[in-house]
Amino acid sequence: MSFHSILLVRPLINIERNAPFFLPLGLLCCASPLRDAGFPVEILDYEYLLRRGAMAVPDDETWIADLCEPIIEKAPVILGLTALADTMPACLLMGRYLKQVAPEIIIVIGGPGVFGTTPEIGNRFGDCFDYLCINEGEVALVELAVRVAANDLGTEVPGLWSPHVTEPAVPYQGFAEIDELPMPAYDLLPIADYVEMATPRIFDVYLGTGCTYACKFCVTSTFWNRTFRAKSPQTVLAELDYLYDNFGITKFNFLHDNFANKKDYLESFIDYFQNNNQRYEWGCAVRPDNVTAPQLRAMRSAGCTMIFCGTDSGSKRILKSMAKMTKVTKSYDFFENCRDADIAFETNAIIGFPHEDDTDFEETLTLVIDAVAHGATNSDVSVLQPLPGAQVTKDNSDTITWVGPSLQGAFLPPQVLDLAENNADIFTGFAFIRNGNRSFAFYREATQLVRYFTRHYFRTVYFLKERCGVTYLSIFEAMMAANEGTPLETTFAQVFSDLDLTDEQRSLAAAVFALDQATEAAKGLHVSTEIANIYARAHSQSGAQSHALITVDHEVHGLFAALPESITHEAPHAITRYLVFRTAEDQLVTIKLSGWQMRLWSALAAKTQPDDAATTVAAELADRGIDRDRADVAVNRAAALFADVLQIGATSSPVLADTRSP
Ligand code: B12
Numbered sequence: 232m233s234f235h236s237i238l239l240v241r242p243l244i245n246i247e248r249n250a251p252f253f254l255p256l257g258l259l260c261c262a263s264p265l266r267d268a269g270f271p272v273e274i275l276d277y278e279y280l281l282r283r284g285a286m287a288v289p290d291d292e293t294w295i296a297d298l299c300e301p302i303i304e305k306a307p308v309i310l311g312l313t314a315l316a317d318t319m320p321a322c323l324l325m326g327r328y329l330k331q332v333a334p335e336i337i338i339v340i341g342g343p344g345v346f347g348t349t350p351e352i353g354n355r356f357g358d359c360f361d362y363l364c365i366n367e368g369e370v371a372l373v374e375l376a377v378r379v380a381a382n383d384l385g386t387e388v389p390g391l392w393s394p395h396v397t398e399p400a401v402p403y404q405g406f407a408e409i410d411e412l413p414m415p416a417y418d419l420l421p422i423a424d425y426v427e428m429a430t431p432r433i434f435d436v437y438l439g440t441g442c443t444y445a446c447k448f449c450v451t452s453t454f455w456n457r458t459f460r461a462k463s464p465q466t467v468l469a470e471l472d473y474l475y476d477n478f479g480i481t482k483f484n485f486l487h488d489n490f491a492n493k494k495d496y497l498e499s500f501i502d503y504f505q506n507n508n509q510r511y512e513w514g515c516a517v518r519p520d521n522v523t524a525p526q527l528r529a530m531r532s533a534g535c536t537m538i539f540c541g542t543d544s545g546s547k548r549i550l551k552s553m554a555k556m557t558k559v560t561k562s563y564d565f566f567e568n569c570r571d572a573d574i575a576f577e578t579n580a581i582i583g584f585p586h587e588d589d590t591d592f593e594e595t596l597t598l599v600i601d602a603v604a605h606g607a608t609n610s611d612v613s614v615l616q617p618l619p620g621a622q623v624t625k626d627n628s629d630t631i632t633w634v635g636p637s638l639q640g641a642f643l644p645p646q647v648l649d650l651a652e653n654n655a656d657i658f659t660g661f662a663f664i665r666n667g668n669r670s671f672a673f674y675r676e677a678t679q680l681v682r683y684f685t686r687h688y689f690r691t692v693y694f695l696k697e698r699c700g701v702t703y704l705s706i707f708e709a710m711m712a713a714n715e716g717t718p719l720e721t722t723f724a725q726v727f728s729d730l731d732l733t734d735e736q737r738s739l740a741a742a743v744f745a746l747d748q749a750t751e752a753a754k755g756l757h758v759s760t761e762i763a764n765i766y767a768r769a770h771s772q773s774g775a776q777s778h779a780l781i782t783v784d785h786e787v788h789g790l791f792a793a794l795p796e797s798i799t800h801e802a803p804h805a806i807t808r809y810l811v812f813r814t815a816e817d818q819l820v821t822i823k824l825s826g827w828q829m830r831l832w833s834a835l836a837a838k839t840q841p842d843d844a845a846t847t848v849a850a851e852l853a854d855r856g857i858d859r860d861r862a863d864v865a866v867n868r869a870a871a872l873f874a875d876v877l878q879i880g881a882t883s884s885p886v887l888a889d890t891r892s893p
């Protein structure tokens with residue numbers, strides 16, 4: 232066969248070291264059947280090379296040649312580029328360059344970035360590619376390779392669309408029998424590196440696609456024809472065994488739009504994994520109203536430890552216009568059922584949907600922050616991105632406005648942005664729908680604030696809302712109005728003093744705020760990275776405090792001990808000292824100090840010999856009639872703990888804050 236090779240390329244997605252990093256799973260899926268059919272395949276992953284430090288960030292002027300020349304050197308017969316909505320314009324520019332310099336290379340662009348762009352893309356960019364893969368690539372690429380090898384390219388290639396051959400665009404209807412597709416060609420990549428670099432450090436396994444619902448913001452239903460397909464549990468477990476045997480991986484994330492879409496599939500999967508999975512933990516994504524409490528418990532016993540769900544809105548009205556769910560309470564049921572089943576959960580809601588008014592927005596913020604109170608590991612929001620082909624995009628085509636890149640660090644050189652902006656009707660992923668809602672700038676800032684308050688000062692905002700009736704929106708607006716550069720803590724203190732609160736509320740809120748401040752000091756973390764990338768772990772600041780001590784007017788910590796129920800309980804008015812510290816295992820611990828513990832702590836912090844301090848305090852307790860042996864045990868235990876805490880923060884002395892009311 233006069234066939235050299237097929238080269239599959241992932242272009243640069245994001246140039247920030249902290250951006251999420253994932254396997255190019257789509258390319259691995261495509262590579263495998265090609266190889267099985269006898270075609271040599273290679274993967275060139277620029278995203279990996281950049282993160283690994285094997286290449287520099289390309290220059291704005293030369294990036295196209297920089298990324299294309301290595302491709303030309305490899306002289307592939309077929310080049311497959313994988314595109315996301317954000318990277319599709321860059322793929323087109325690379326394709327145009329290659330078509331000029333090496334016109335013999337057959338260029339196919341596939342991936343989610345292609346969704347919804349046909350047929351108009353063919354009219355304007357027909358010189359940038361030969362084919363687009365509208366859905367899955369496994370069968371389509373083999374079909375193309377076979378035809379190229381047979382020199383038979385005159386007619387339509389099933390699964391591929393070409394402005395030069397096929398008119399009009401016909402989405403591929405004959406999806407492959409997913410269980411018969413070979414396992415992704417993991418061995419084509421240095422998997423150990425990917426596992427080490429992945430954020431989060433969990434291994435994605437492709438389970439299938441499609442969902443029978445039709446939420447208006449989602450492209451899944453449109454492009455997979457509302458068809459649910461998933462690999463059988465037997466096939467999945469065999470793949471996990473392969474990944475364990477070859478790379479020692481035991482924690483997985485199953486990639487499927489809606490794993491729990493089909494009751495029969497879910498139950499057969501649970502059943503098989505309950506009986507056959509003794510080793511692996513796994514996560515998945517579901518629609519919140521698709522799983523019941525008993526199913527969640529069964530999933531837990533089958534190895535499921537983490538679930539992602541899109542709650543999407545806290546407003547019944549907006550949920551309805553999204554064509555998502557009928558009730559917001561379905562999300563709350565899901566949170567509670569996950570807690571009961573001991574499954575960690577993450578959520579995401581969409582803000583900025585058309586006609587979202589301030590009441591809807593407040594309801595969504597409430598849902599998002601309540602998710603944290605219910606124990607969500609991560610509760611995030613994203614601004615509605617009107618993806619090409621999504622129903623909401625079609626319905627609002629006259630109110631779509633270009634806003635540019637929405638993701639921090641996205642690789643978008645000026646030519647890419649120009650192309651996208653000049654063709655904004657095709658690349659709607661860079662736009663915002665301004666229709667009866669607030670501005671994009673507002674929602675973007677709100678996203679940052681949600682990410683901040685779901686991780687920092689959570690108790691303060693939750694308390695202000697739940698106990699003082701202050702809206703999240705008013706807190707957010709005050710934060711947004713603050714001068715740039717003002718530390719958030721300072722702004723918060725100002726917001727807080729401006730609020731219309733009773734004396735009791737003010738005093739309690741001051742105590743909660745102080746507790747949150749102490750917690751932040753004890754964390755000693757840089758928060759900017761995790762705000763840019765929710766998967767990144769925040770880094771420790773050098774020389775940061777790892778513990779903090781405060782004295783407040785109320786025993787407020789107990790208010791949050793059993794969220795969400797306890798927030799309505801009273802917090803006794805009592806001078807209370809809290810020590811907050813980070814353990815060697817990175818756990819945050821808050822303990823209430825009694826008077827003698829406080830004196831012991833002060834003595835140890837002042838670098839008094841531990842033994843001396845402990846002896847003095849134990850003697851003091853004995854003088855007060857406390858059994859000497861018991862006093863010794865308690866004091867020694869406390870002394871050991873305090874000494875440990877002080878060593879953790881060896882570079883700095885503890886924060887000694889007194890926030891009692893005057
Ligand atoms: C994991 C994931 C992510 C990860 C990583 C993405 C990645 N792999 O690089 C993270 C969390 C970073 C992410 C981010 C985002 N994502 Co995302 N993500 C997914 C998810 C859940 C799985 C992707 C995946 O790996 N699937 C499995 C593989 C096998 O599928 P695949 O890549 O699509 O590949 C198949 C075909 O597309 C095709 N194919 C792919 N490449 C090629 C190349 C050639 C040559 C050919 C012929 C075929 C082909 O064949 C493959 C095999 O069948 C999908 C939903 C889904 N079920 O696919 C959403 C999805 C891709 N994400 C989506 C969105 C909206 C986003 C965000 C914009 C969200 C946000 N607002 O922040 C961001 C930004 C992404 C960007 N930069 O453009 C949308 C659509 C995006 C789009 N049109 O580009 C999807 C479809 C979810 C949805 N239903 O709305 N995402």
Ligand code: SF4
Nearest residue numbers: 442444445446449488
């Ligand atoms: S339930 Fe989820 S996957 Fe299904 S259409 Fe709605 S958002 Fe998309």
